[in-house]
Amino acid sequence: MTIQEIENDIVVEFELLGDWQEKYQHIIAIGKKLPSFPLELQTEENKVRGCQSNVWLVSSFNEGKIFLQGDSDALIVKGLVALVLRVLSGKTPDEILNTQLSFIERLGMQSNLSPTRNNGLAAMIKQIKFYALAYKAKTNS
Amino acid sequence: MSAATSLNIEKIREDFPILHQLVHGKPLIYFDNAATSQKPYTVIDRIHQYYSFENSNIHRGTYYLSELASNYYEGARDTIQQAINAAKREEVIFVRGATEGINLVASSWGRSFLKAGDEIIISGMEHHANIVPWQQICIEKGAVLKVIPVDENGEIHLDDFKNLINEKTKFVSLVQVSNGIGTINAIKEFIDIAHAHQIPVMIDGCQAAPHMEIDVQALDCDFYTFSGHKVFGPTGIGVLYGKESLLEVMPPYQFGGDMIRHVSFQKTTFNDLPYKFEAGTPHISGAIGLAAAFDYLNSLGRGNLLQYENELFAYADAKLNQEVAGIRLLGNARKKIPVFSFVVEGTHPLDIGTMLDFEGIAIRTGNHCTQPLMERFGVSASARLSLAFYNTKEEVDKFVIALNKVLQLLR
Numbered sequence: 001m002t003i004q005e006i007e008n009d010i011v012v013e014f015e016l017l018g019d020w021q022e023k024y025q026h027i028i029a030i031g032k033k034l035p036s037f038p039l040e041l042q043t044e045e046n047k048v049r050g051c052q053s054n055v056w057l058v059s060s061f062n063e064g065k066i067f068l069q070g071d072s073d074a075l076i077v078k079g080l081v082a083l084v085l086r087v088l089s090g091k092t093p094d095e096i097l098n099t100q101l102s103f104i105e106r107l108g109m110q111s112n113l114s115p116t117r118n119n120g121l122a123a124m125i126k127q128i129k130f131y132a133l134a135y136k137a138k139t140n141s
Numbered sequence: 142m143s144a145a146t147s148l149n150i151e152k153i154r155e156d157f158p159i160l161h162q163l164v165h166g167k168p169l170i171y172f173d174n175a176a177t178s179q180k181p182y183t184v185i186d187r188i189h190q191y192y193s194f195e196n197s198n199i200h201r202g203t204y205y206l207s208e209l210a211s212n213y214y215e216g217a218r219d220t221i222q223q224a225i226n227a228a229k230r231e232e233v234i235f236v237r238g239a240t241e242g243i244n245l246v247a248s249s250w251g252r253s254f255l256k257a258g259d260e261i262i263i264s265g266m267e268h269h270a271n272i273v274p275w276q277q278i279c280i281e282k283g284a285v286l287k288v289i290p291v292d293e294n295g296e297i298h299l300d301d302f303k304n305l306i307n308e309k310t311k312f313v314s315l316v317q318v319s320n321g322i323g324t325i326n327a328i329k330e331f332i333d334i335a336h337a338h339q340i341p342v343m344i345d346g347c348q349a350a351p352h353m354e355i356d357v358q359a360l361d362c363d364f365y366t367f368s369g370h371k372v373f374g375p376t377g378i379g380v381l382y383g384k385e386s387l388l389e390v391m392p393p394y395q396f397g398g399d400m401i402r403h404v405s406f407q408k409t410t411f412n413d414l415p416y417k418f419e420a421g422t423p424h425i426s427g428a429i430g431l432a433a434a435f436d437y438l439n440s441l442g443r444g445n446l447l448q449y450e451n452e453l454f455a456y457a458d459a460k461l462n463q464e465v466a467g468i469r470l471l472g473n474a475r476k477k478i479p480v481f482s483f484v485v486e487g488t489h490p491l492d493i494g495t496m497l498d499f500e501g502i503a504i505r506t507g508n509h510c511t512q513p514l515m516e517r518f519g520v521s522a523s524a525r526l527s528l529a530f531y532n533t534k535e536e537v538d539k540f541v542i543a544l545n546k547v548l549q550l551l552r
Contacts, residue, residue: 020499021165024499025550028492028550052490054521074492075492075551076496077491
Protein backbone atom coordinates (compact mmCIF):
# COMPACT_ATOMS: atom_id res chain seq x y z
CA MET A 1 0.00 0.00 0.00
CA THR A 2 1.14 3.53 -0.67
CA ILE A 3 1.42 6.15 2.03
CA GLN A 4 -1.68 7.80 0.61
CA GLU A 5 -3.67 4.55 0.74
CA ILE A 6 -2.74 3.87 4.36
CA GLU A 7 -3.67 7.43 5.25
CA ASN A 8 -7.05 7.00 3.57
CA ASP A 9 -7.62 3.77 5.52
CA ILE A 10 -6.95 5.53 8.80
CA VAL A 11 -9.29 8.38 7.94
CA VAL A 12 -12.10 5.93 7.08
CA GLU A 13 -11.42 4.00 10.29
CA PHE A 14 -11.93 7.16 12.32
CA GLU A 15 -14.96 8.31 10.38
CA LEU A 16 -16.81 5.28 11.68
CA LEU A 17 -16.39 6.58 15.23
CA GLY A 18 -18.81 8.99 16.84
CA ASP A 19 -17.72 12.07 18.75
CA TRP A 20 -14.28 13.36 19.63
CA GLN A 21 -14.19 11.51 22.87
CA GLU A 22 -14.62 8.22 20.97
CA LYS A 23 -11.93 9.13 18.47
CA TYR A 24 -9.52 9.89 21.30
CA GLN A 25 -10.47 6.67 23.04
CA HIS A 26 -9.58 4.85 19.83
CA ILE A 27 -6.20 6.59 19.72
CA ILE A 28 -5.64 5.59 23.35
CA ALA A 29 -6.46 1.98 22.45
CA ILE A 30 -3.99 2.11 19.55
CA GLY A 31 -1.40 3.59 21.89
CA LYS A 32 -1.90 0.81 24.41
CA LYS A 33 -1.28 -1.78 21.69
CA LEU A 34 2.04 -0.30 20.59
CA PRO A 35 4.81 -2.15 22.46
CA SER A 36 6.75 0.14 24.81
CA PHE A 37 10.44 0.66 24.30
CA PRO A 38 12.70 -1.33 26.57
CA LEU A 39 14.53 1.02 28.94
CA GLU A 40 17.79 0.69 26.98
CA LEU A 41 16.09 2.33 23.99
CA GLN A 42 14.56 5.16 26.06
CA THR A 43 17.78 7.12 25.79
CA GLU A 44 18.47 10.82 25.39
CA GLU A 45 19.89 9.98 21.98
CA ASN A 46 16.63 8.43 20.80
CA LYS A 47 14.51 11.17 22.30
CA VAL A 48 12.65 13.65 20.13
CA ARG A 49 12.25 16.92 22.00
CA GLY A 50 8.80 17.60 23.40
CA CYS A 51 7.74 19.89 26.20
CA GLN A 52 4.93 18.01 27.93
CA SER A 53 5.62 14.45 26.82
CA ASN A 54 8.58 12.44 25.60
CA VAL A 55 8.75 10.74 22.22
CA TRP A 56 11.42 8.17 21.36
CA LEU A 57 12.26 7.09 17.84
CA VAL A 58 14.59 4.45 16.39
CA SER A 59 15.13 3.68 12.73
CA SER A 60 16.82 0.99 10.68
CA PHE A 61 17.44 0.60 6.95
CA ASN A 62 16.98 -2.70 5.15
CA GLU A 63 16.70 -3.49 1.42
CA GLY A 64 16.04 0.12 0.55
CA LYS A 65 13.32 0.60 3.13
CA ILE A 66 13.23 2.50 6.42
CA PHE A 67 11.83 0.68 9.43
CA LEU A 68 10.71 2.73 12.38
CA GLN A 69 10.03 2.05 16.03
CA GLY A 70 8.57 4.67 18.33
CA ASP A 71 7.23 5.23 21.79
CA SER A 72 5.91 7.99 24.06
CA ASP A 73 5.25 8.29 27.77
CA ALA A 74 1.87 9.91 27.05
CA LEU A 75 -0.76 7.52 25.75
CA ILE A 76 -2.54 9.82 23.29
CA VAL A 77 0.78 10.87 21.80
CA LYS A 78 1.80 7.20 21.70
CA GLY A 79 -1.36 6.39 19.75
CA LEU A 80 -0.54 9.13 17.27
CA VAL A 81 3.05 7.83 17.08
CA ALA A 82 1.67 4.38 16.28
CA LEU A 83 -0.40 5.84 13.45
CA VAL A 84 2.60 7.69 12.01
CA LEU A 85 4.62 4.45 12.15
CA ARG A 86 1.80 2.58 10.42
CA VAL A 87 1.95 5.12 7.58
CA LEU A 88 5.70 5.62 7.22
CA SER A 89 7.49 2.51 8.47
CA GLY A 90 8.60 0.15 5.66
CA LYS A 91 8.64 2.90 3.06
CA THR A 92 11.58 4.03 0.94
CA PRO A 93 13.44 7.29 1.65
CA ASP A 94 11.98 8.83 -1.51
CA GLU A 95 8.43 7.90 -0.56
CA ILE A 96 8.91 9.50 2.85
CA LEU A 97 10.64 12.59 1.51
CA ASN A 98 8.02 13.18 -1.16
CA THR A 99 5.04 12.88 1.14
CA GLN A 100 3.20 15.55 3.04
CA LEU A 101 1.34 13.69 5.77
CA SER A 102 -2.30 14.71 5.77
CA PHE A 103 -4.14 12.15 7.88
CA ILE A 104 -3.67 13.88 11.23
CA GLU A 105 -5.11 17.06 9.82
CA ARG A 106 -7.90 15.12 8.12
CA LEU A 107 -8.75 13.47 11.43
CA GLY A 108 -9.11 16.97 12.80
CA MET A 109 -6.37 16.42 15.34
CA GLN A 110 -3.99 19.08 14.14
CA SER A 111 -4.18 20.79 17.52
CA ASN A 112 -2.05 17.91 18.76
CA LEU A 113 0.54 18.78 16.17
CA SER A 114 0.57 22.52 16.62
CA PRO A 115 3.94 23.94 17.64
CA THR A 116 2.47 25.31 20.86
CA ARG A 117 1.53 21.85 22.05
CA ASN A 118 5.17 20.79 21.76
CA ASN A 119 4.34 17.17 22.38
CA GLY A 120 7.11 15.94 20.15
CA LEU A 121 4.95 14.57 17.35
CA ALA A 122 5.75 17.30 14.84
CA ALA A 123 9.41 16.96 15.80
CA MET A 124 9.14 13.22 15.27
CA ILE A 125 7.89 13.57 11.70
CA LYS A 126 10.69 16.02 11.02
CA GLN A 127 13.17 13.53 12.45
CA ILE A 128 11.83 10.75 10.21
CA LYS A 129 12.41 13.00 7.20
CA PHE A 130 15.98 13.61 8.36
CA TYR A 131 16.54 9.86 8.59
CA ALA A 132 15.12 9.44 5.09
CA LEU A 133 17.50 12.08 3.80
CA ALA A 134 20.47 10.46 5.53
CA TYR A 135 19.61 6.94 4.27
CA LYS A 136 19.10 8.31 0.77
CA ALA A 137 22.51 10.01 0.84
CA LYS A 138 24.04 6.77 2.09
CA THR A 139 22.50 4.72 -0.74
CA ASN A 140 23.61 7.22 -3.35
CA SER A 141 27.19 7.40 -2.14
CA MET B 142 -23.47 27.33 48.95
CA SER B 143 -21.95 26.57 52.28
CA ALA B 144 -23.53 27.32 55.58
CA ALA B 145 -20.20 28.34 57.04
CA THR B 146 -19.70 31.35 54.79
CA SER B 147 -21.86 34.37 54.26
CA LEU B 148 -21.08 34.34 50.53
CA ASN B 149 -23.63 33.38 47.94
CA ILE B 150 -21.35 31.62 45.49
CA GLU B 151 -24.05 31.08 42.88
CA LYS B 152 -24.69 34.80 42.85
CA ILE B 153 -20.97 35.55 42.65
CA ARG B 154 -20.69 33.20 39.66
CA GLU B 155 -23.19 35.37 37.84
CA ASP B 156 -20.61 38.17 37.95
CA PHE B 157 -18.32 36.10 35.68
CA PRO B 158 -19.82 35.76 32.19
CA ILE B 159 -17.21 33.29 30.93
CA LEU B 160 -18.20 30.65 33.47
CA HIS B 161 -21.61 30.12 31.89
CA GLN B 162 -20.81 28.21 28.76
CA LEU B 163 -20.71 24.67 27.48
CA VAL B 164 -17.41 23.10 26.46
CA HIS B 165 -17.74 19.91 24.41
CA GLY B 166 -21.39 19.96 25.41
CA LYS B 167 -20.68 20.07 29.15
CA PRO B 168 -20.80 23.01 31.56
CA LEU B 169 -17.35 24.56 31.80
CA ILE B 170 -15.45 23.79 34.99
CA TYR B 171 -12.57 26.22 35.11
CA PHE B 172 -9.85 24.87 37.38
CA ASP B 173 -6.83 26.69 35.97
CA ASN B 174 -6.97 29.81 38.10
CA ALA B 175 -3.28 29.74 39.02
CA ALA B 176 -2.50 30.23 35.32
CA THR B 177 -4.99 33.04 34.97
CA SER B 178 -8.21 34.07 36.67
CA GLN B 179 -11.52 34.99 35.04
CA LYS B 180 -12.85 38.53 34.99
CA PRO B 181 -16.01 39.87 36.59
CA TYR B 182 -18.38 42.16 34.67
CA THR B 183 -17.23 45.13 36.75
CA VAL B 184 -13.70 44.78 35.34
CA ILE B 185 -14.87 44.11 31.78
CA ASP B 186 -17.35 46.99 31.92
CA ARG B 187 -14.78 49.37 33.38
CA ILE B 188 -12.37 48.72 30.50
CA HIS B 189 -15.22 49.06 28.02
CA GLN B 190 -16.20 52.36 29.57
CA TYR B 191 -12.60 53.61 29.49
CA TYR B 192 -12.17 52.96 25.77
CA SER B 193 -15.70 54.14 24.98
CA PHE B 194 -15.69 57.44 26.84
CA GLU B 195 -12.39 58.24 28.56
CA ASN B 196 -9.48 57.16 26.36
CA SER B 197 -6.62 59.60 25.79
CA ASN B 198 -2.96 59.77 26.64
CA ILE B 199 -2.10 60.72 30.18
CA HIS B 200 0.14 63.23 31.91
CA ARG B 201 0.50 65.49 28.91
CA GLY B 202 -2.72 66.88 27.53
CA THR B 203 -4.20 70.10 28.77
CA TYR B 204 -7.63 69.02 27.66
CA TYR B 205 -10.56 67.44 29.43
CA LEU B 206 -10.15 63.82 28.31
CA SER B 207 -6.47 63.66 29.08
CA GLU B 208 -7.07 64.97 32.55
CA LEU B 209 -9.86 62.45 33.01
CA ALA B 210 -7.69 59.52 31.93
CA SER B 211 -4.77 60.77 34.04
CA ASN B 212 -7.02 61.02 37.08
CA TYR B 213 -8.35 57.51 36.63
CA TYR B 214 -4.87 56.09 36.05
CA GLU B 215 -3.48 57.80 39.14
CA GLY B 216 -6.64 56.88 41.01
CA ALA B 217 -5.88 53.26 40.15
CA ARG B 218 -2.46 53.71 41.75
CA ASP B 219 -4.15 54.98 44.91
CA THR B 220 -6.46 51.96 44.92
CA ILE B 221 -3.47 49.61 44.63
CA GLN B 222 -1.58 51.54 47.28
CA GLN B 223 -4.46 50.99 49.69
CA ALA B 224 -4.93 47.37 48.62
CA ILE B 225 -1.34 46.46 49.49
CA ASN B 226 -0.99 49.08 52.24
CA ALA B 227 2.04 50.80 50.73
CA ALA B 228 3.21 53.81 52.72
CA LYS B 229 3.37 56.06 49.66
CA ARG B 230 1.75 56.08 46.24
CA GLU B 231 5.20 56.71 44.72
CA GLU B 232 6.14 53.20 45.81
CA VAL B 233 3.56 51.63 43.48
CA ILE B 234 4.89 51.09 39.96
CA PHE B 235 2.77 49.73 37.17
CA VAL B 236 4.52 47.01 35.18
CA ARG B 237 3.39 44.45 32.59
CA GLY B 238 3.28 41.68 35.16
CA ALA B 239 5.33 40.04 37.88
CA THR B 240 7.85 38.80 35.32
CA GLU B 241 8.63 42.38 34.42
CA GLY B 242 8.61 43.38 38.10
CA ILE B 243 11.31 40.83 38.91
CA ASN B 244 13.30 41.62 35.78
CA LEU B 245 13.17 45.31 36.65
CA VAL B 246 14.61 44.76 40.12
CA ALA B 247 17.16 42.15 39.00
CA SER B 248 18.29 44.41 36.20
CA SER B 249 18.20 47.81 37.87
CA TRP B 250 19.11 46.95 41.46
CA GLY B 251 21.30 44.02 40.47
CA ARG B 252 23.33 45.89 37.90
CA SER B 253 23.98 48.75 40.30
CA PHE B 254 24.68 46.93 43.53
CA LEU B 255 25.94 43.43 42.77
CA LYS B 256 29.59 42.55 42.32
CA ALA B 257 31.61 39.42 41.67
CA GLY B 258 31.36 36.85 44.46
CA ASP B 259 28.11 38.26 45.90
CA GLU B 260 25.30 35.81 46.62
CA ILE B 261 21.55 35.88 45.97
CA ILE B 262 19.18 33.50 47.75
CA ILE B 263 15.99 32.11 46.23
CA SER B 264 14.04 28.95 47.06
CA GLY B 265 13.61 25.64 45.28
CA MET B 266 9.92 26.34 44.63
CA GLU B 267 10.33 29.49 42.56
CA HIS B 268 8.59 30.07 39.25
CA HIS B 269 11.06 30.30 36.38
CA ALA B 270 10.42 34.06 36.37
CA ASN B 271 11.98 34.28 39.83
CA ILE B 272 14.95 32.12 38.88
CA VAL B 273 16.11 33.12 35.44
CA PRO B 274 16.40 36.92 35.91
CA TRP B 275 18.62 36.31 38.96
CA GLN B 276 20.60 33.64 37.14
CA GLN B 277 21.25 36.07 34.29
CA ILE B 278 22.37 38.96 36.50
CA CYS B 279 24.58 36.49 38.41
CA ILE B 280 26.25 35.48 35.14
CA GLU B 281 26.72 39.11 34.20
CA LYS B 282 28.17 40.10 37.58
CA GLY B 283 29.97 36.90 38.54
CA ALA B 284 27.57 36.51 41.49
CA VAL B 285 26.26 33.20 42.83
CA LEU B 286 22.69 31.95 43.16
CA LYS B 287 21.91 29.97 46.33
CA VAL B 288 18.77 27.89 46.74
CA ILE B 289 16.79 27.07 49.91
CA PRO B 290 15.86 23.38 49.57
CA VAL B 291 12.24 22.24 49.50
CA ASP B 292 11.38 19.34 51.80
CA GLU B 293 9.19 16.30 51.09
CA ASN B 294 6.06 18.18 52.22
CA GLY B 295 6.79 21.05 49.87
CA GLU B 296 7.98 23.46 52.56
CA ILE B 297 11.09 25.57 53.06
CA HIS B 298 12.70 26.06 56.45
CA LEU B 299 14.21 28.98 58.30
CA ASP B 300 17.20 26.93 59.45
CA ASP B 301 18.16 26.11 55.87
CA PHE B 302 17.79 29.79 55.02
CA LYS B 303 19.96 30.85 57.97
CA ASN B 304 22.63 28.37 56.88
CA LEU B 305 22.80 29.96 53.45
CA ILE B 306 23.18 33.51 54.72
CA ASN B 307 26.70 34.87 55.05
CA GLU B 308 28.52 38.17 54.56
CA LYS B 309 28.40 37.67 50.79
CA THR B 310 24.59 37.45 50.68
CA LYS B 311 23.28 40.63 49.02
CA PHE B 312 19.69 39.89 48.07
CA VAL B 313 16.83 37.47 48.73
CA SER B 314 13.89 36.81 46.40
CA LEU B 315 11.16 34.43 47.56
CA VAL B 316 7.76 33.28 46.45
CA GLN B 317 5.00 33.89 49.00
CA VAL B 318 2.74 31.13 47.66
CA SER B 319 3.90 28.37 45.31
CA ASN B 320 2.11 28.21 41.95
CA GLY B 321 3.25 24.61 41.51
CA ILE B 322 2.10 23.05 44.78
CA GLY B 323 0.19 25.77 46.67
CA THR B 324 2.47 26.08 49.71
CA ILE B 325 2.04 29.30 51.68
CA ASN B 326 5.49 30.27 52.93
CA ALA B 327 5.98 32.06 56.24
CA ILE B 328 7.71 34.88 54.39
CA LYS B 329 7.52 37.38 57.25
CA GLU B 330 9.94 35.21 59.24
CA PHE B 331 12.30 34.97 56.27
CA ILE B 332 12.15 38.72 55.75
CA ASP B 333 12.93 39.41 59.41
CA ILE B 334 15.97 37.16 59.36
CA ALA B 335 17.26 38.71 56.13
CA HIS B 336 16.77 42.18 57.58
CA ALA B 337 18.72 41.24 60.68
CA HIS B 338 21.60 40.88 58.22
CA GLN B 339 20.67 44.09 56.32
CA ILE B 340 19.72 42.08 53.23
CA PRO B 341 16.85 43.37 51.08
CA VAL B 342 14.05 40.94 50.20
CA MET B 343 11.80 40.73 47.18
CA ILE B 344 8.53 38.78 47.33
CA ASP B 345 6.82 37.18 44.33
CA GLY B 346 3.19 37.56 45.30
CA CYS B 347 1.56 36.24 42.12
CA GLN B 348 -0.36 33.43 43.79
CA ALA B 349 -0.78 35.23 47.10
CA ALA B 350 -2.55 38.27 45.69
CA PRO B 351 -5.65 36.38 44.45
CA HIS B 352 -6.08 34.54 47.75
CA MET B 353 -5.04 36.77 50.62
CA GLU B 354 -4.72 40.36 51.70
CA ILE B 355 -1.33 41.90 51.17
CA ASP B 356 0.22 44.32 53.61
CA VAL B 357 3.68 45.31 52.44
CA GLN B 358 4.31 47.42 55.52
CA ALA B 359 3.43 44.62 57.90
CA LEU B 360 5.62 42.24 55.89
CA ASP B 361 8.30 44.92 55.73
CA CYS B 362 9.42 43.46 52.38
CA ASP B 363 11.61 45.68 50.23
CA PHE B 364 9.97 44.72 46.93
CA TYR B 365 6.70 42.96 46.18
CA THR B 366 5.29 42.10 42.78
CA PHE B 367 2.20 40.44 41.32
CA SER B 368 0.37 40.14 38.00
CA GLY B 369 -3.03 41.71 37.44
CA HIS B 370 -4.49 38.89 35.38
CA LYS B 371 -4.15 36.40 38.22
CA VAL B 372 -6.10 38.66 40.56
CA PHE B 373 -9.22 38.94 38.36
CA GLY B 374 -7.87 41.95 36.47
CA PRO B 375 -6.69 42.35 32.86
CA THR B 376 -3.62 40.80 31.27
CA GLY B 377 -0.60 42.98 30.55
CA ILE B 378 -0.70 44.90 33.84
CA GLY B 379 1.00 44.16 37.12
CA VAL B 380 2.36 45.90 40.16
CA LEU B 381 5.83 46.35 41.52
CA TYR B 382 6.01 47.75 45.02
CA GLY B 383 9.36 48.97 46.23
CA LYS B 384 10.46 50.90 49.28
CA GLU B 385 11.07 54.48 48.28
CA SER B 386 14.60 54.53 49.70
CA LEU B 387 15.57 51.64 47.41
CA LEU B 388 13.71 52.82 44.31
CA GLU B 389 15.30 56.26 44.66
CA VAL B 390 18.83 54.92 44.35
CA MET B 391 18.05 52.53 41.49
CA PRO B 392 18.63 53.63 37.89
CA PRO B 393 15.74 53.53 35.38
CA TYR B 394 15.05 50.18 33.74
CA GLN B 395 13.79 51.42 30.38
CA PHE B 396 14.04 54.80 28.78
CA GLY B 397 11.59 57.09 27.01
CA GLY B 398 8.22 58.75 27.45
CA ASP B 399 6.90 59.44 30.92
CA MET B 400 10.12 58.61 32.71
CA ILE B 401 11.96 61.61 31.30
CA ARG B 402 12.10 65.08 32.78
CA HIS B 403 14.34 66.89 30.31
CA VAL B 404 16.14 65.84 27.18
CA SER B 405 18.89 67.56 25.29
CA PHE B 406 21.38 65.84 23.05
CA GLN B 407 23.99 66.30 25.75
CA LYS B 408 22.10 65.03 28.76
CA THR B 409 18.76 63.64 29.89
CA THR B 410 17.33 63.99 33.36
CA PHE B 411 14.79 61.55 34.68
CA ASN B 412 11.42 62.00 36.25
CA ASP B 413 10.62 61.30 39.91
CA LEU B 414 9.08 58.15 41.32
CA PRO B 415 6.98 56.35 40.28
CA TYR B 416 7.30 57.68 36.72
CA LYS B 417 11.03 57.01 36.61
CA PHE B 418 10.15 53.34 36.15
CA GLU B 419 7.17 53.79 33.83
CA ALA B 420 8.72 54.42 30.43
CA GLY B 421 6.45 55.02 27.48
CA THR B 422 2.68 55.24 27.48
CA PRO B 423 1.59 52.89 30.23
CA HIS B 424 -1.21 50.30 30.10
CA ILE B 425 -3.80 52.86 31.19
CA SER B 426 -6.88 50.70 30.73
CA GLY B 427 -5.08 47.80 32.41
CA ALA B 428 -4.33 49.83 35.53
CA ILE B 429 -7.91 51.10 35.68
CA GLY B 430 -9.23 47.57 35.14
CA LEU B 431 -6.96 46.23 37.86
CA ALA B 432 -8.26 48.83 40.30
CA ALA B 433 -11.80 47.70 39.41
CA ALA B 434 -10.77 44.13 40.23
CA PHE B 435 -9.59 45.16 43.71
CA ASP B 436 -12.79 47.16 44.24
CA TYR B 437 -14.72 44.03 43.34
CA LEU B 438 -12.72 41.82 45.75
CA ASN B 439 -13.21 44.38 48.51
CA SER B 440 -16.96 44.49 47.87
CA LEU B 441 -17.12 40.72 48.50
CA GLY B 442 -14.89 40.99 51.55
CA ARG B 443 -11.48 39.40 51.32
CA GLY B 444 -11.89 37.68 54.67
CA ASN B 445 -15.08 36.02 53.42
CA LEU B 446 -13.34 34.85 50.26
CA LEU B 447 -10.43 33.40 52.21
CA GLN B 448 -12.77 31.56 54.56
CA TYR B 449 -14.69 30.05 51.66
CA GLU B 450 -11.50 29.07 49.83
CA ASN B 451 -10.17 27.33 52.93
CA GLU B 452 -13.39 25.36 53.07
CA LEU B 453 -13.09 24.51 49.38
CA PHE B 454 -9.49 23.46 49.91
CA ALA B 455 -10.35 21.07 52.75
CA TYR B 456 -13.22 19.61 50.76
CA ALA B 457 -11.18 19.04 47.58
CA ASP B 458 -8.16 17.76 49.51
CA ALA B 459 -10.20 15.10 51.29
CA LYS B 460 -12.12 14.17 48.17
CA LEU B 461 -9.00 13.73 46.01
CA ASN B 462 -7.20 11.71 48.66
CA GLN B 463 -10.14 9.48 49.47
CA GLU B 464 -11.79 8.93 46.12
CA VAL B 465 -9.01 8.83 43.53
CA ALA B 466 -7.11 5.57 43.68
CA GLY B 467 -3.37 5.85 43.03
CA ILE B 468 -3.27 9.65 43.21
CA ARG B 469 -0.09 11.24 44.50
CA LEU B 470 -0.45 14.87 45.52
CA LEU B 471 2.80 16.81 45.26
CA GLY B 472 3.45 18.74 48.44
CA ASN B 473 1.50 18.46 51.63
CA ALA B 474 2.37 21.72 53.33
CA ARG B 475 0.59 22.72 56.51
CA LYS B 476 -0.64 25.93 54.92
CA LYS B 477 -1.84 25.88 51.33
CA ILE B 478 -4.06 27.68 48.88
CA PRO B 479 -6.48 25.47 46.91
CA VAL B 480 -3.87 24.33 44.39
CA PHE B 481 -3.42 20.60 43.86
CA SER B 482 -0.62 19.21 41.73
CA PHE B 483 -0.86 15.51 41.21
CA VAL B 484 0.31 12.50 39.28
CA VAL B 485 -1.39 9.13 39.02
CA GLU B 486 0.68 5.98 38.79
CA GLY B 487 0.74 4.60 35.25
CA THR B 488 -0.75 7.64 33.53
CA HIS B 489 0.66 10.77 31.92
CA PRO B 490 -0.65 14.21 33.01
CA LEU B 491 -0.99 15.29 29.38
CA ASP B 492 -3.42 12.44 28.71
CA ILE B 493 -5.40 13.29 31.83
CA GLY B 494 -5.66 16.95 30.82
CA THR B 495 -6.60 16.16 27.22
CA MET B 496 -9.36 13.74 28.22
CA LEU B 497 -10.71 15.98 30.99
CA ASP B 498 -11.19 18.68 28.37
CA PHE B 499 -13.90 16.50 26.83
CA GLU B 500 -15.66 16.65 30.18
CA GLY B 501 -15.60 20.46 30.00
CA ILE B 502 -12.86 20.65 32.61
CA ALA B 503 -9.90 23.02 32.24
CA ILE B 504 -6.79 22.11 34.19
CA ARG B 505 -3.12 22.71 33.60
CA THR B 506 -0.64 19.96 32.80
CA GLY B 507 3.11 20.19 32.46
CA ASN B 508 5.83 21.58 34.66
CA HIS B 509 3.98 24.83 35.56
CA CYS B 510 7.13 26.82 34.80
CA THR B 511 8.70 25.24 37.89
CA GLN B 512 10.99 22.57 36.44
CA PRO B 513 13.33 22.44 39.46
CA LEU B 514 10.36 21.96 41.79
CA MET B 515 8.93 19.14 39.65
CA GLU B 516 12.37 17.51 39.63
CA ARG B 517 12.43 17.80 43.41
CA PHE B 518 9.36 15.56 43.47
CA GLY B 519 10.83 13.19 40.90
CA VAL B 520 8.37 13.99 38.12
CA SER B 521 8.79 15.84 34.83
CA ALA B 522 5.19 16.97 34.72
CA SER B 523 2.02 16.95 36.79
CA ALA B 524 -1.64 17.77 36.43
CA ARG B 525 -2.79 20.76 38.46
CA LEU B 526 -6.15 22.01 39.50
CA SER B 527 -6.21 25.47 41.01
CA LEU B 528 -9.43 26.82 42.46
CA ALA B 529 -10.86 30.29 42.92
CA PHE B 530 -13.72 31.59 45.04
CA TYR B 531 -16.15 31.16 42.14
CA ASN B 532 -15.54 27.41 42.10
CA THR B 533 -17.88 25.16 44.01
CA LYS B 534 -17.90 21.86 45.87
CA GLU B 535 -20.27 20.54 43.19
CA GLU B 536 -17.58 21.25 40.60
CA VAL B 537 -15.06 19.37 42.73
CA ASP B 538 -17.49 16.43 42.87
CA LYS B 539 -17.89 16.48 39.09
CA PHE B 540 -14.14 16.74 38.67
CA VAL B 541 -13.49 13.65 40.79
CA ILE B 542 -16.10 11.64 38.88
CA ALA B 543 -14.64 12.77 35.54
CA LEU B 544 -11.07 12.11 36.69
CA ASN B 545 -11.93 8.56 37.75
CA LYS B 546 -13.65 7.96 34.42
CA VAL B 547 -10.61 9.25 32.52
CA LEU B 548 -8.20 7.22 34.64
CA GLN B 549 -10.15 4.07 33.91
CA LEU B 550 -9.70 4.77 30.20
CA LEU B 551 -6.02 5.45 30.49
CA ARG B 552 -4.94 2.62 32.74
